[in-house]
Amino acid sequence: MTGFISEPNKHIEKYFDYYFDGEKNFEYAVLLNGAWGSGKTWFIKEYIQKQESKGKKVAYISLNGLSKTSDIDDEIFRCIHPKLASKGAKILGKVAKGALKAAFRFDWDGDSKPDGQVSVSVPDIELPDYLKITSKFILVFDDLERCKLKIEEVLGYINYFVEQESIKTLIISNATEIQQNEYFLKIKEKLVGATFNYTEDQDLAIQSILNEVLDGDLKTVLNSNLELIKQIFNQVGYQNLRSFKQTVFDFKRFYKKEFFEGNGNFESEIFEKVLKAFFILSLENKKGRFEKEILNFKLDELEPMTDEEKRKRALQHLLSFVGEDAQKFQKKYQMRLNEYIFSKDLWNEILNKNIIDDKIIKKELYEKYFRFKEDQPTWYKLWYYLNLSETEFGYLVTDAQKSIEYSKLNNITDILHTISMLVYFKEQNLISFPVENLLVLAIEQFKKIVKLKENIKKLNFFDIREASGGYGLYAHEFPIFENFIEDLAQAYEDKYVEKNIDRVQELLILMDNDTYEFYQQITNKYYDYPILKSLEPGAFLDQLLKIDYRNAMNAIDGLSSRYTTHSQTKIYLQEEDWFEKIIALANERLALATMLEKHKIQDKFLPKLGEIKQQAYKG
Structure with a gap:
C-alpha cells in the first residue's frame, strides 16, 4: 500500500498510523477536512485497505442522506456483518444485532437517546469475534456535512462510541459547509482531538484509478495518455473521482484493441481522439450537461417558427453545434462535431444505453478515420484549402x-x-x-x-x-x-x-397465403405511408374474389383497422380515391358477376366497405 499518498499529505498518514495502530485509548476522534472532489475519500479508502491488511475491522459509514440514528445503526451493522444484514438472514440478524446492542450499550431502538447499560437476553451461542468490540475495531464516518440529522445530534451519536466505548473513530467532512454552525464548533472541541486538512491530490488519485485497470495492454496505453486524461478531467471541471472511476471502467468495457488497428498497426492517433471524446462526453453526461441524450443540448427559447425557419434551423445542424448552450460547449472544448468521431446516436448507445456494437463502431471508425488515412478523398484534401x-x-x-x-x-x-x-x-x-x-x-x-x-x-x-x-x-x-x-x-x-410495384405485388400474394402478415403490413409497417395508392384497384378486387372467402374478409378487416384504428394518421384521406374506386368497381361488377360472386360483393363486401368508409370519416 505504499505510494498511495503524496508528500503534502504524508503527515496525515503518519498521524493516522500513530492513532489507529497504538494500544492507547485516546478518547477523542480524528477529523479530516477536504473539499469535494479533492480525493480525500479516495485516500481514506486506500488507508482503510492498509488497516484491513493489518487485521483491523473497519466499518466505513457514509452519512450522506441518513436522517435517523437508526439508519446509522443499520449501516454499522451492515458493515460489521453484511450477511446477517441481508434480507435473507433477518432472524439471525436480529439475534446478532441484539448481541451487538449489548456490546455497544447504545440506542438500537431508534429514539436517538442513549439507552445506557441496556439489559438484553443474549442467546447461548458462540458469537464470532467481529461482533465484539476490540482494539482492532475502527469506525469511519464520511460525508458529515451531507447527513440530514442535526449536526449536534449526529456528533453526539458519534461521541458515544468515542467516549463510552473507546472506539477509534475518524470523521470526514467538507468543513467549509458546516464550520459556521455553533453546535459543530462547540461539540468539536470536546469530540475531536486532531484535525487535518487534506491537500488536493488528484494526480495521484487519477494514477491510482488507472492502475486498477487489470488489462495490461489498455493500462499501458492509458498511462501513456495520463497527461491528456488529467487535462480532460480538469477541463470538464467535474471534480468527482467516483464518476471519473466509473468513466475509466466504462472505457475499459468499450475498449478493444482491434478497433484501433489498421494494417496490423495500432493507430495511437485515433485512439487518443476516441479516448478524449469518450472521457469528455461521459463526464459531461454524468455532470448532467445533456438533455437525456449525448450531445443533445438545451434549446434556446425562441418565438414560434415557420416551417421555413424550422427547415433552415435543421440545416444548421449539418454544420456544427446549434443554440447558446451548444455554443458554450463548443467553445469550452474547441472541438468540431467531426472530432467526436462517432455519431450522436452511437455515442448515446455506448454511454447511455450501454450497448457496444462492434460492427457499427468499426464501420464509423473506418468512415471517420481509416478511409481517409488509406485513400483520402479529394474533398478531404480540399478541406484545408487555405493551406494549399x-x-x-x-x-x-x-x-x-x-x-x-x-x-x-x-x-x-x-x-x-x-x-x-x-x-x-x-x-x-x-x-x-x-x-x-x-x-x-x-x-x-x-x-x-x-x-x-x-x-x-x-x-x-x-x-x-x-x-x-x-x-x-x-x-x-x-x-x-x-x-x-x-x-x-x-x-x-x-x-x-x-419499389412500390414490388411491395404491392407482395401484398396481393399475402392476401392469399398469409392474411396475418398482410394485416400486419398495412396496419403497422405502412400505417403512415399510402402504399395502397400504388395497387391497382381492379387487381385488389380481383384478388378478393379469387381467394378463399375467409381470407378475403380478413383482408377487408385489415382495411378497417388501417382506416379506423389508425385514423389519427389521416391515411384514409391519402388513399380515399383508391378506396372509392374499389367500391365503384365492385358495384360495376354486379352486372356481370356470377350468382355467388354477386352474393359476396352485394351482401358481404360492399356492406363492410361502406361501414369502413363511414367509420373512417367519423375518425
Whole structure:
C-alpha cells in the first residue's frame, strides 16, 4: 500500500498510523477536512485497505442522506456483518444485532437517546469475534456535512462510541459547509482531538484509478495518455473521482484493441481522439450537461417558427453545434462535431444505453478515420484549402469536378462534401465553371448508390447530416446548396416509390397465403405511408374474389383497422380515391358477376366497405 499518498499529505498518514495502530485509548476522534472532489475519500479508502491488511475491522459509514440514528445503526451493522444484514438472514440478524446492542450499550431502538447499560437476553451461542468490540475495531464516518440529522445530534451519536466505548473513530467532512454552525464548533472541541486538512491530490488519485485497470495492454496505453486524461478531467471541471472511476471502467468495457488497428498497426492517433471524446462526453453526461441524450443540448427559447425557419434551423445542424448552450460547449472544448468521431446516436448507445456494437463502431471508425488515412478523398484534401498552393488547389478542384462528371463517387459522404466544397468555392469566386449541371449529375449518382431502408420512407435533414461523416458542410448557408439537399431527399423518396410495384405485388400474394402478415403490413409497417395508392384497384378486387372467402374478409378487416384504428394518421384521406374506386368497381361488377360472386360483393363486401368508409370519416 505504499505510494498511495503524496508528500503534502504524508503527515496525515503518519498521524493516522500513530492513532489507529497504538494500544492507547485516546478518547477523542480524528477529523479530516477536504473539499469535494479533492480525493480525500479516495485516500481514506486506500488507508482503510492498509488497516484491513493489518487485521483491523473497519466499518466505513457514509452519512450522506441518513436522517435517523437508526439508519446509522443499520449501516454499522451492515458493515460489521453484511450477511446477517441481508434480507435473507433477518432472524439471525436480529439475534446478532441484539448481541451487538449489548456490546455497544447504545440506542438500537431508534429514539436517538442513549439507552445506557441496556439489559438484553443474549442467546447461548458462540458469537464470532467481529461482533465484539476490540482494539482492532475502527469506525469511519464520511460525508458529515451531507447527513440530514442535526449536526449536534449526529456528533453526539458519534461521541458515544468515542467516549463510552473507546472506539477509534475518524470523521470526514467538507468543513467549509458546516464550520459556521455553533453546535459543530462547540461539540468539536470536546469530540475531536486532531484535525487535518487534506491537500488536493488528484494526480495521484487519477494514477491510482488507472492502475486498477487489470488489462495490461489498455493500462499501458492509458498511462501513456495520463497527461491528456488529467487535462480532460480538469477541463470538464467535474471534480468527482467516483464518476471519473466509473468513466475509466466504462472505457475499459468499450475498449478493444482491434478497433484501433489498421494494417496490423495500432493507430495511437485515433485512439487518443476516441479516448478524449469518450472521457469528455461521459463526464459531461454524468455532470448532467445533456438533455437525456449525448450531445443533445438545451434549446434556446425562441418565438414560434415557420416551417421555413424550422427547415433552415435543421440545416444548421449539418454544420456544427446549434443554440447558446451548444455554443458554450463548443467553445469550452474547441472541438468540431467531426472530432467526436462517432455519431450522436452511437455515442448515446455506448454511454447511455450501454450497448457496444462492434460492427457499427468499426464501420464509423473506418468512415471517420481509416478511409481517409488509406485513400483520402479529394474533398478531404480540399478541406484545408487555405493551406494549399495555387497549383494544388487547381488540381484538386479539377479532380473534384471530374469525379462528379464521370460518376466516380460511390460513397454518399463523398458526394455530399464534394458538391458542398464546389458550391462554396463558386460562391467565393474561387472557381469560374458553373456548378448547376454538377448538382444534377450528383443527384443521379446519389439515387443510384443510396441504399433504401424499408422503415425509412423519406429522408430528412438529420438523416443526411449523419451521411456527412461528422464534418461540417462548407456550403450549408447558401440557398443553392439547401435546394440540393432537398433534391437529394426527393431522390431517395422517388427511389423508394419506384419499389412500390414490388411491395404491392407482395401484398396481393399475402392476401392469399398469409392474411396475418398482410394485416400486419398495412396496419403497422405502412400505417403512415399510402402504399395502397400504388395497387391497382381492379387487381385488389380481383384478388378478393379469387381467394378463399375467409381470407378475403380478413383482408377487408385489415382495411378497417388501417382506416379506423389508425385514423389519427389521416391515411384514409391519402388513399380515399383508391378506396372509392374499389367500391365503384365492385358495384360495376354486379352486372356481370356470377350468382355467388354477386352474393359476396352485394351482401358481404360492399356492406363492410361502406361501414369502413363511414367509420373512417367519423375518425
